[in-house]
Amino acid sequence: MKKVSLWLLNFFSITSSVVAVKFLDHYRIGGLFSDDIHKAAFQVVIDNLNKKWDTAPFFLIGDSLNVSFTNHFHVQKAACSLLDKRVIGIFGPSSRHTSSYIQSICDNKEIPQIETHYNPNVEKIQSDINLYPHAAEIAYFVMHLIREFTWDTIIILYENNDSLERIAPLLELNIEYGVQLVFRQLEVDQDGSYRAALKIIKKMSVTNILIECSLDILEEVLIESQKVGLITEKYRFIITNLDLSTLDLERFQYSGCNITGIRMFSTENENLIALAEKIKTTPHLIEEELELKRIMTLSTVLLIDGLNMFYDVIKELSEMSKIKAEKLKCHDAISWKYGSTIVNQLKSKVYQGITGRVSFDLAGFRRYFTLDLLELTTKGLLKVGQWDSEEKSLITDRSQVPQEESDVEHSIFNRTFRVLIVLTAPYAMLKESTDQLIGNDQFEGFCIDIIHELSVILGFNYTFIVQEDGKNGNLDRATNEWDGVIRQIIDGNADLGITDLTVTSDRERVVDFSLQFMNLGISILYRKPEPVPPSLFMFLSPFSTRVWLMLGVAYIFVSISIFIMGRLSPSEWTNPYPCVDEPEYLVNQFSIRNSLWFTIGGLLQQGSELAPIGISIRTASGFWWFFILIMVSSYTANLAAFLTVETRVTPFKNIDDLAKQTEIKYGAKRGGATASFFHDSNLTTNQIVYKHLKEHDDQMTDENEEGVRRVETENYAFLMESVTIEYNVARHCSLAQVGGLLDNKGYGIAMQKDSKYRNEISTAVVKLQETGVLTKLKIKWWKEQRGGSTCSIQSKKSEAEALDLQNVGGVFLVLFLGALLALLGSFIEMCVILYRKRKVYKKPFKYLLWKELEFFFQFGKNVKTVGRDEREPVSNQNNKVSF
Structure with a gap:
């Protein structure tokens, strides 16, 4: 336990001449500090303020006391001694352990207290002003950053209870977003290091690490992490300590590790550097030979901003009305009447300091500030973004990141990749050979050829690894754990993963994908529709019922019209006996029966023995025959199609029809991207389908092949991706795709998150698309290899087939009925x-x-x-x- 030592700084020697001339007022402020850097900064800043504002109606006198970090009694005693000296404000203490005691004293005496450290014990501020950013706002930014990085599992390393309290709001990531949080304390082992705790982290599969600890141990933790193999390109770190920029991180710059940090101010600020130089040369620090960065910690800079802000407030108040300092005692109930005015003025003050905007909410907490987002590169820590706590927005700018890090031009050349595949036709299959094959030679397929073409373009080597369980990668929403190909990529057991791996939002949160090498969508696989048996009266199909009715009406109308015109036309009344010059009577050939017969003869294109004589009837007959020409031609052309083309009918036409019916069973691959699509979709029909899939697990399949088999043998429809349907339809001639695509997505090559090879691989995929290589490979594996031409050969046989009796049976029926009616009529x-x-x-x-x-x-x-x-x-x- 340190003894309390009083270090009184009297500035009468500095300002004695000014006092003698101008009779200036003086105000005393106190400081309770646990280290010499804060005491020196306190002294230097007050000295600068008194020199800078030589026209001010007052000057400051600073009393700073060196107090213990944890001894409550000594700190309380020091505070009371400051009150006895008429202080108008107290800065400190630097410890959260003793802060609450000083706060109670200051609240009782209404003396402003300015703090510059994290203090979780303060719930409601009266006389206390804390310049340290509110922990909840920093935690909110860290949560935003984690979501920006799409981390789904995080190891959180914390130092002690203080650290745990600061990161407690991160639990919301698990509650609201399902991010798995693994908490591990940085415990010291028998050797006095953190290596044992870090080795446990090394054995885990998680590569996302968040470190929350004090500056005192942060550098040691990073060094030990490097020794156990955590500082590599495989791992990603977020360091929440705001003093990260004060550390020398040169030894980690070339490790390839992704280290992200935050800060409130730039250590390259010229004014701050000049001030730090003065602080370093004070008598108490000159012998310690400290580095400038170790002087420019956040607590020191906040002390500087606090003193400047406090001075401005006192200056404004002294110009309006005189402030009178009073001698106070800790044991009585008398308080300072000006204290609340100063506190309220400080809370309403907006000051632009070294740490940016300094302002407070109504409770006295600093919730509005900006943070710099830092990233460790080969050139050291660089600012890549800025967070505004008031706007809750993060603006990133990576233009300053060295080019060799953001786009490594030849990094992929001559590299050997472990490529993970799943044995699924036609993407990757074992070769059908009588010879024993080993290595890459034993595989063939669409994805195998794609990797080969990419290796030719980019110049890398590859080794294929088979995913034994055959799973592409499903997310267990209960445990938030992945399996299959995605799990292997996350764990670093493979560099690339290529198969019928659909790019989804869930998968993109944990791995990166290249540009899609195949576009597709979800559709329905079902048996080909059965031909509809020809109708007995199919010969009536070329015309609709309305046309037949209108044709009958036209026949009756024209027949009656000819009968009437025949009666009216004199030319139609002829001599029945040409040899008799003066006949006793004339006859008319267009009776009702003959008119009907004449018209029906024209309708059937057979004509009759009746020959119109009158111009009117001939005109009407011409138009009737023209009408018949068009109608008969149309009937004949359409009849040919109806008699030769098979009509096929499916029980459903789309997903809506399938969802509404109950006779046909349907399902999808269990845990696959298709099932996930219906789970995530907001459309009513898709939700109905998902409910059905969830309630009928027996209709789900483990593999696509099982679904295809069930479609062939059962009354079953299978929901799967369109390109896989296309592959199976080309080989199973009894199957067909029903309906269009339900969505639009694609297959991509998976790789670890933030892989530096992503851009090169994506560019090579685009080149394969532009040159038509991907199209040729699809034709090869979908339509040529492994029985792809089976159904196409069958479809090439002649489509012209002899008409069966069923096709023309109705005509015979009409003939027989007509003959029977005629016989009965006779x-x-x-x-x-x-x-x-x-x-x-x-x-x-x-x-x-x-x-x-x-x-x-x-x-x-x-x-x-x-x-x-x-x-x-x-x-x-x-x-x-x-x-």
């Missing part, structure tokens, strides 16, 4: 005539019918005798006119 006609002539013959109807039938069955007789009685008188003949 019998009825015979019966009607015999019935009429029963009185002429004076014979019963049955007798006459029997005689007629008896003659009918005498097939050898072709001549029928007509008696005189059977001739009708002239007056009974129709369509005759007597003159």
Whole structure:
């Protein structure tokens, strides 16, 4: 325990001449510090202020006390001694352990207290002003940064309870976003180092690390991390200590490790450097030979900003009204009447200092500030962005990052990549060979050829590794853990992963993808629709029902029109006996029956023995025949299509129809990207499909091949990616794709997050697209190799086939019905005539019918005798006119 030592700084010698002339007022401010740097800074800044504002109506006297870091009694005693000397404000202490005691004293006496360190114990500030950024705002920025980096699992290394309190808000990442947080304390081992704790981290698969510790141990933690192999290109660090820029990080600059840090001010500030030089030359520090960066810590700079801001406030108040300092005692109840005014003025003050904007909320907390985002490069720590706590926005600018780091032009050349594949046709398959093959020679397929083409362009080597469980990479949302190819890429067990690996937002959070080498979407695989049996009356199909009805109406209308025109036209009344010059009567050939017969003859393109004479009927007949020409031609052309083209009908046409029905089972690959699409989609139909998939796990499959087999053997539809459907349809001739694409996505090559080879590989993929190599490879593996031409050969057979009786059966039926009706009509006609002539013959109807039938069955007789009685008188003949 340190003894409390009083170090009184009297500036009467500096300002004695000024006092003698101008009789200036003086104000005393106190400082409670635990280290010599703060005491020296306190002295230098007050000295500069008194010299800078030589026209001010006052000058400052600084009393700084060297106090213990943890001894409450000694700190309290020092504070009371300052109050006895009429101080108008107290800076410090530098320890959170003793701060609450000083705060209670200052609140009781209404003396402004200015702090420059993190103090989690302050809940409501009365006389306390804390220039340190509010911990909650810093934590919010760190959360934003983690989400920006798309980290899904993080190891958080913390030093002690103080560190744990500062990072406690990060738990929201797990609650709100499902980010897995692994907390590990930086415990000292038997050797006095942190190596044992860091070795445990090394054995874990997580590569994202956040370090929250004090500046005292930060450098040692980084050095030990490098010794155990954590400072490599595989790992990514976020360091939350705001004094990271004060450390010498040269030994880590060329390790390839991604180290991100933050700061509130630039150590390259010229005014700050000049001030640090003065602080370094004070009597108490000159012997320690400190580096300038170790002097320019955040707490020191905040002390500088606090003194400048406090001076400005006192100057403004003294110009308005005189402030009178008072001697106070800790043991009485008397408080300073000007203290609350100064505190309120400080809270409302907006000051632009070395740490940027200094302002406070109503409670006295500093919530509005800016932070610089730093990144360790081969040139040291560089600013790559800035965070505004008020706007909650991060603006990044990597233009200052060395070119060799942001775009390594030849880094991929002659490198050997471990390429992870999944044995899925046609992307990667074992070669069908009688010889024993080893290494890369044992594989073939679309993705195998792509890697070969990329290696030719970029000049790298590769070794294929098979993903034994056959999984592309699924996220277990309960544990937030990945499996399959994605897990291997995250763990660094493979450099590249290529298969039918769909680029999704979840996967892009944990790995990087090249540009997509194949575009696709989700569709439905189902059996080819069965041909619809031809209808018996298919010959009626070329015209719709309305057209047939209108055709019938036109036939009746034209027939009646011809009948009327025939009656009106004089030309149609002709002499039945051309040899007689003056006939007794004229006849008209266009009776109702003949008009109907004439029109139907034209409709069937057969004509009749009737020949129109009148101009009007000939005109009407011409238009009727033209109409018939067009109608018959259209009917004939359309009939050919209906008789020769098979009509196929599917039980559903799209995903909406499939979701509404219950007879056909349907499913997808369990845990695949297709199932994830329906899980994440907001469309009502897709949510219905996802609910069905979730409730019917027995309809899900582990592999695509199982889904294809079930489609062939069951009443089952399988949801899968369109390119895989295309591959299977070319080999399973009974299958077909139903409906269009439900989404638009693609396959990409997976690699570790922030891989420096991503741009080169993506550029090479674009080159393969532009040169048509990818198209040729798809034709090769989809339509040529491994039975790709099976169904295409079958489809080349002649499509012209003989018509079956089912196709023309309706025509025969109409013929037979027509003949039967005509036969029945002739019998009825015979019966009607015999019935009429029963009185002429004076014979019963049955007798006459029997005689007629008896003659009918005498097939050898072709001549029928007509008696005189059977001739009708002239007056009974129709369509005759007597003159």
